[in-house]
Amino acid sequence: MKVLYFAWLRERIGEAEEEAPEAATVSELVDALRARSSRHEHAFADMTSVRVAVDRKIRDFDAPLAGAAEVAFFPPMTGG
Amino acid sequence: MRVRVQEADFDLAAEAARLEASGAGAVVTFTGVVRGGDVAAMTLEHYPGMTEAALEEIAVEARRRWPLTGLTIIHRVGRLAPGARIMMVATASAHRAAAFEAAEFLMDYLKTRAPFWKKEETPEGARWVDAREVDDAAAARWAKAD
Numbered sequence: 091m092k093v094l095y096f097a098w099l100r101e102r103i104g105e106a107e108e109e110a111p112e113a114a115t116v117s118e119l120v121d122a123l124r125a126r127s128s129r130h131e132h133a134f135a136d137m138t139s140v141r142v143a144v145d146r147k148i149r150d151f152d153a154p155l156a157g158a159a160e161v162a163f164f165p166p167m168t169g170g
Numbered sequence: 171m172r173v174r175v176q177e178a179d180f181d182l183a184a185e186a187a188r189l190e191a192s193g194a195g196a197v198v199t200f201t202g203v204v205r206g207g208d209v210a211a212m213t214l215e216h217y218p219g220m221t222e223a224a225l226e227e228i229a230v231e232a233r234r235r236w237p238l239t240g241l242t243i244i245h246r247v248g249r250l251a252p253g254a255r256i257m258m259v260a261t262a263s264a265h266r267a268a269a270f271e272a273a274e275f276l277m278d279y280l281k282t283r284a285p286f287w288k289k290e291e292t293p294e295g296a297r298w299v300d301a302r303e304v305d306d307a308a309a310a311r312w313a314k315a316d
Contacts, residue, residue: 096217097287098298146220148283162217162285166301169214169245169286170202170257170277 091155093123095133096164099140102133110161116142116151119161139165171233171241173225175216177248185242185260192240194262198269200277202256210291214247214256217285221245228279232261235275236268243276245286275312282309 093110100106113119120137123130134140137151143162144153155161172188174180182201189197204212225243232241240262250256259276263269288299 094217096285097215097289143217143220143285146217146223162220164217164285165287165298167282167285168288168299168301169216169284170281170305 091158092160093119094160094162096162098165099133099163103127103129113155115155116144116149116153116161119155120151120163133163141166171226171229172243173222173229174244175218175221175225176244176246179246179255180244180258182255182258185244185258189240189242189260189262192262194239194269195264196266196269197240197260197262198266198273199258199260200273201258204250204252204254204256206252208292209252210293211249211251212256212291213249213289214245215287215289216245216247220285224284225280228276228283231279232272232276236261236263236272238263238268238272241272241276243280245280245284247286278305278309278312281305 091110092107094107095103110119111122113122120134124134141164142149142151144158145160182199186197186199229241229243238261242260245257259273261269261272282305290297290299
């Protein structure tokens with residue numbers, strides 16, 4: 091499974107993309123990613139400013155990941 | 171229905187003319203522009219692939235809710251100077267109320283559902299623009315109509 095980061099999450103982690111371990115839910119994935127480095131821990135410190143998309147659809151953190159190919163983490167959107 | 175994500179600027183008059191030719195009685199356009207002041211430049215990042223799909227979804231929802239004869243969304247990405255056009259929406263309908271409402275709906279949904287992020291360059295350094303609660307509230311008011 092591929093994990094993508096955008097905006098300040100990408101900057102804090104230092105990567106735009108990485109391979110992720112299998113996880114049952116988004117929350118489990120976040121826990122696994124946090125354990126990777128202090129940069130990941132810092133990026134995922136305040137989950138109220140983090141949003142997630144699973145296969146390019148906005149989802150909640152308890153969303154299941156079975157069969158998912160791409161998970162993206164990013165801050166709340168600021169387009170327009 | 172015309173949805174574009176691009177680095178290049180767009181021609182507002184040409185886009186409006188395209189909708190005027192759709193046979194509508196009313197065309198509404200909105201343009202977002204980079205503010206002046208202490209911002210030297212703004213960079214827009216997006217999520218290629220998801221952005222286009224999200225904008226299409228918002229456009230389809232607008233057409234479901236209002237009788238539109240045409241609809242255009244163009245959003246730029248990349249580095250933009252103050253005064254530069256960031257994005258536009260345009261709606262065409264037989265009557266102005268539908269065109270105005272649909273344009274506002276497109277803006278409110280786009281701000282909260284399309285994956286764009288703005289970073290500003292200021293004299294104090296670069297900063298990511300924070301999402302505003304007022305934008306969430308503006309988007310939420312349309313939920314009643316579901």
